[in-house]
Amino acid sequence: MTTPIADSADLPTMTPLTALICPLDAQPLTRDGQSWCCVDGHRFDIARQGHVNLLPVQRKRSLDPGDSKAMVVARQRLFALGGYLPLAEALARRVVESVDTPLGGASLGVLDAGCGEGYYLRQLAHAAGQEGIILEAAGLDISKHAVLAAARQSRDAAWLVGTNAALPLEDDCVDVVICAFGFPVWQEFARVLKPGGRVVLLEAGAEHLLALRKILYRELKPARGEAGLSAAEAAGFTSESDVEHLYAGLSLASNEQIRDLLTMTPHLYRAEREGLARAEALSELEVELHAELRVFTSAIAQDKT
Template sequence: MAITPFQALACPLDNKALRRQGASWRCADGHCFDIASQGYTNLLPVQKKRSLDPGDSKEMVAARRRYLSAGHYAPIADAVSRAVLADHTAGQTLSGLDAGCGEGYYLRQLASAALREDRSLSLLGLDISKWAVQAAAKQDKQTAWVVGSNAALPVLPATVDCLLCMFGFPVYAEFARVLKPGGVLLQVDAGPDHLRELREVIYPTLKPARSEEAAAPAGFTRLSREIVSCRVDIAGAEQIADLLSMTPHLYRATAEGRARAAALTEISLTVDVLVSRFARMG
C-alpha cells in the first residue's frame, strides 16, 4: 500500500479541474500554477488575500515544528489517525484533506499509521500560510501541499473521503461541498481544560467553560465525540515560548501576561481536546 498525492484540485479562478503538466497545474481555460522547487503549489490568488502574507509567520511555523516534533501532542495525532483509519475500507484508497495543515505534523503521523496498517491514502495538506506549506512540503514528498483558503477550497466537489480541521477555522459549507456524501469531517477543538495551567499564568481570570455540547453543523450529522486528555511536562523557556507562539493566547494575552509566561522555565500542562466526527449528509 502507499501514500499518494491528492489529484482532484480545482482552479481557484474558475473552479475547473486542474491537470498536472510537467512542473505546473493547468485548467481548461489556460490558468497555470507552477509547482515550487520545494514541492508545493500556491493556489491562493493575490486578489483573494486579505493581507500580503496571511497566516502564520515563518517564525511561528518554526516554533510549531519544534514543539510538535518533541512529541507533546502525539496522543492527539494517535487519536486522529485511529479515527481516520476506522473509516477506511481495506483495499481502497481513502482521500484525505487537512484544511489548515500547518507544517504537516498530523498528516505525517496519519501517513505513518496508514503504512503500518498497510492502508492506501491520497493526501492533500492546505494552509493559508505559505511558510507553513513550504515547511510541510520540505518534509514530505508523498502528499500534495497547496497554499489556499478554507473559505474557497481549491478542490473539486465531492472528491474527499475524510477532512481534518485541527484547531482551525471551519467553513462548513466548503467542507460539505468537497466531501463525498457520507464523507467524514474530523474536527479537533480545545477542551475546557486545555493548557489551563498556562492560561492561569497569562490571564488574570479564566472564562467559564461551556458545558453544553454544540450541535452538528449544517449539512452534517454527528457520528462520535472523543475526549483526549493527558499531561505533558514542558522544560525550558524556549519550548514554553514555542507553545505560546502556536496558540491564540500569544495575541490575546496582555504584555504582562506574556512576560509572566516568558519567565517560566518549566510547566506541567493539561492537554484536553475534543475529537468530533461528523458525516456529510446527502
C-alpha cells in the first residue's frame, strides 16, 4: 500500500509559500526568473527540480549534512510498504482539527520543519484538500538529498534546503509548523508562527521499533519522557492536550527490507557490531511503530497581537 498523494493539476492541494528571507542577512527574498534574490545582491538559484538551497556554507557542520542519499532511498522504500501511513494520517487529522479555518477554498500556511522526502506534508495536503483547505506550504530539510526527493514528487510546495536553527522564513508567516521525527527549534518556530499558531509534533515513543532495538542492543536506553519538552516550555509553548499515543505495525518480509529499516534510522551507526550482524542475518521481522503526537500553542505568538 502506498501513500495517497493528491498532487494534481486539476485539484491542487498545495501552493508554494513565498515568504522567504535571505539566510545571509535576513532580508526578504523576491523571485527573479529562476532565482530568489535580496536587496543586498545575494542570489539563490532554483534547481531544475524546483527546490532551492538556502543553507549557507557557514551553517553546515559537514560537507553533506543531514540524511544521506542511501538513507533517503531506503526510507522511501519503507514508506511505500504503508506501515507509517497511520502515523501520517493521525498527524494530518490533528492539524486539520486544530485550525479554525473556514472550508471551501481557504488556505493554511504550513511549514514542515525537517520534511525529509515530503511524506508527511503530502499526506497533510491530501487530508486538508478533502476539507477544501489549500496549503500554502514549505518543506525544509538540512539534507539536500531529502529535499531533492521531495521536489521530484511534487512541485506544489516550496522545497528548501535549510536548517531549523535559522529558518529562512519571514516572521509571522505560517499558521502551523509540523515536525515529524525531526529536531524542533522552538525559538525559531515561535518566530515564524502567526498569532495563535500551533506546532504539531510527532516523536518516537518508548516502544518504537522495540523488536529491532532488542536485537541491536544488549541494553536499551530508558525513554526520554517529558524531559525533551522543557525546551518548548522555555520558548513559551504550552501543550494543548495530553499526548496521543499512536501504534502501527510494520511487516518486513525480506533481508533487504530489514536492511532498509536499519539504513533509514540512526541505529545503523549507533548499534554494536554484533547486534547489526544479528539483524542483518534475519529474513523477516515484525516491528511495532510507536509515536507520540502533541499539539503546542505559543504564548509568544498569541502575544504578537
